[in-house]
Amino acid sequence: MPSYTFQSLNLRAEIGGNSYALNLDGDQIILDAGMHPQEEGPDAIPRYREIPYDSADAIVITHSHLDHIGTLPIAQREQPSAVVYLTAACAALGEALLHNSVNVMSSQREELGIVEYPLFHHREIDYLQDRWSLCSYEKTFLLDPSDEKSSKLTFYDAGHILGSAGVLIEKDELSIFYTGDVHFGGHTLIKGAKFPDLDSPDLLIMETTRGADERPCDYTRRDQEERFAQSIRESLEAGGSALIPVFAIGKTQEVLTMLDNFKEEGLIPPHTPVFIGGLSTKMTMIYDRFADSSRRHRPGFEILRDMKLNTGDKRRRAPIECKPGAIYCLSSGMMSEKTTSNIFARRFLQNPCNSLLFVGYAEPSTPAGVIKAASTGDTIRLDGSHQIQLNCKVDEFDFSGHARREELLEFAVKSRPKKLLLVHGDPPATAWFRDKLAHALPETEIIIPQPGNKISF
Numbered sequence: 001m002p003s004y005t006f007q008s009l010n011l012r013a014e015i016g017g018n019s020y021a022l023n024l025d026g027d028q029i030i031l032d033a034g035m036h037p038q039e040e041g042p043d044a045i046p047r048y049r050e051i052p053y054d055s056a057d058a059i060v061i062t063h064s065h066l067d068h069i070g071t072l073p074i075a076q077r078e079q080p081s082a083v084v085y086l087t088a089a090c091a092a093l094g095e096a097l098l099h100n101s102v103n104v105m106s107s108q109r110e111e112l113g114i115v116e117y118p119l120f121h122h123r124e125i126d127y128l129q130d131r132w133s134l135c136s137y138e139k140t141f142l143l144d145p146s147d148e149k150s151s152k153l154t155f156y157d158a159g160h161i162l163g164s165a166g167v168l169i170e171k172d173e174l175s176i177f178y179t180g181d182v183h184f185g186g187h188t189l190i191k192g193a194k195f196p197d198l199d200s201p202d203l204l205i206m207e208t209t210r211g212a213d214e215r216p217c218d219y220t221r222r223d224q225e226e227r228f229a230q231s232i233r234e235s236l237e238a239g240g241s242a243l244i245p246v247f248a249i250g251k252t253q254e255v256l257t258m259l260d261n262f263k264e265e266g267l268i269p270p271h272t273p274v275f276i277g278g279l280s281t282k283m284t285m286i287y288d289r290f291a292d293s294s295r296r297h298r299p300g301f302e303i304l305r306d307m308k309l310n311t312g313d314k315r316r317r318a319p320i321e322c323k324p325g326a327i328y329c330l331s332s333g334m335m336s337e338k339t340t341s342n343i344f345a346r347r348f349l350q351n352p353c354n355s356l357l358f359v360g361y362a363e364p365s366t367p368a369g370v371i372k373a374a375s376t377g378d379t380i381r382l383d384g385s386h387q388i389q390l391n392c393k394v395d396e397f398d399f400s401g402h403a404r405r406e407e408l409l410e411f412a413v414k415s416r417p418k419k420l421l422l423v424h425g426d427p428p429a430t431a432w433f434r435d436k437l438a439h440a441l442p443e444t445e446i447i448i449p450q451p452g453n454k455i456s457f
């Protein structure tokens with residue numbers, strides 16, 4: 001009897017660091033190889049040891065965010081014969097991210113005393129890339145080209161960040177679709193997902209990030225953009241500047257494109273200097289490299305060339321100076337310790353003319369999360385040695401890179417899967433989907449995969 005199983009390798013059922021294992025009658029496929037962003041050391045690694053050593057045929061990477069690619073070298077170490085499938089843009093961003101991660105872990109080894117760090121090395125990333133195989137969207141390929149009966153894989157544009165993919169896997173009569181992280185509606189720069197019409201797949205593995213987010217029914221992206229532009233304008237007119245903490249991959253490039261649009265539309269003064277720094281510069285160069293070969297709202301637009309951005313003085317490695325009348329898009333988005341946005345905030349938060357503008361999610365325990373929950377005048381601890389009074393204005397905008405929960409609901413209902421696995425969501429998010437879909441899809445078995453459990457289909 002052929003057997004088909006799914007297993008979550010995650011530490012817990014939450015957003016965390018993503019990795020799942022499919023066994024399709026002997027074809028062993030690992031989906032994503034993430035690192036848990038809030039855990040440290042070995043606790044941040046998925047449970048790869050639950051899959052026998054060197055048994056996997058393939059590791060599929062859906063996109064280059066840390067929670068999907070951050071432990072790929074460790075997964076490859078456990079599965080040396082597996083071929084890693086990913087898009088060319090995902091590979092370019094992922095390579096830069098993994099090298100940066102080695103640097104971050106090496107400095108944390110000293111500061112936090114985590115003896116296991118770094119979990120992998122620069123040279124290891126370089127030689128492991130020999131087994132990376134670059135995939136194009138909507139081009140089906142066989143896991144084993146010499147065996148017609150092996151699993152067939154097709155990547156589809158997931159519209160989440162540059163190079164992101166959802167993956168259709170077909171084996172025998174079965175079909176499985178994994179959404180990865182998805183955005184249907186389109187961003188300012190990157191166009192929305194181009195997923196296939198699924199016809200009752202045997203298994204749909206769907207992200208549920210925003211399941212607990214109730215967005216006001218009168219929300220429009222345009223309103224958010226206008227309010228965002230107005231906040232920036234007000235801080236500039238008050239003689240201050242604007243700090244926008246951003247994730248290096250995705251949010252940085254979306255916000256920069258938005259700023260360029262604002263300048264063209266006269267919503268902010270056209271000569272306002274824009275600074276970027278940290279990992280964002282490197283990632284923006286990669287976005288620009290794929291300007292003509294990815295689906296965009298502004299084809300051919302190259303951010304670094306066309307916006308004449310200030311990227312700081314890299315030769316002197318000097319910290320970026322805080323000047324009035326400028327916009328600073330600095331990573332990291334959660335203002336984590338030692339990152340450019342965190343260090344810059346030391347000189348920024350005390351000035352009441354400045355505005356700190358959040359454009360994405362921040363985990364509550366991170367400095368960005370703490371500031372979001374604070375009030376004017378509160379003292380904020382940015383790291384072990386810097387406590388700063390929060391005097392600047394703080395505002396928040398909704399430019400999520402994930403699909404709205406109603407859109408995912410519609411996608412699931414339209415697809416009519418036989419089994420639906422709710423992943424990449426914290427418990428209130430997966431619970432919302434389970435409740436809604438239990439009514440909308442009475443024939444579908446809905447499961448929130450728990451680590452360790454094997455699900456047969």
Ligand SMILES: [Zn+2]
Pocket residue numbers: 063065160181
């Ligand atoms: Zn993502």
Ligand SMILES: [Zn+2]
Pocket residue numbers: 065067068181424
């Ligand atoms: Zn994710």
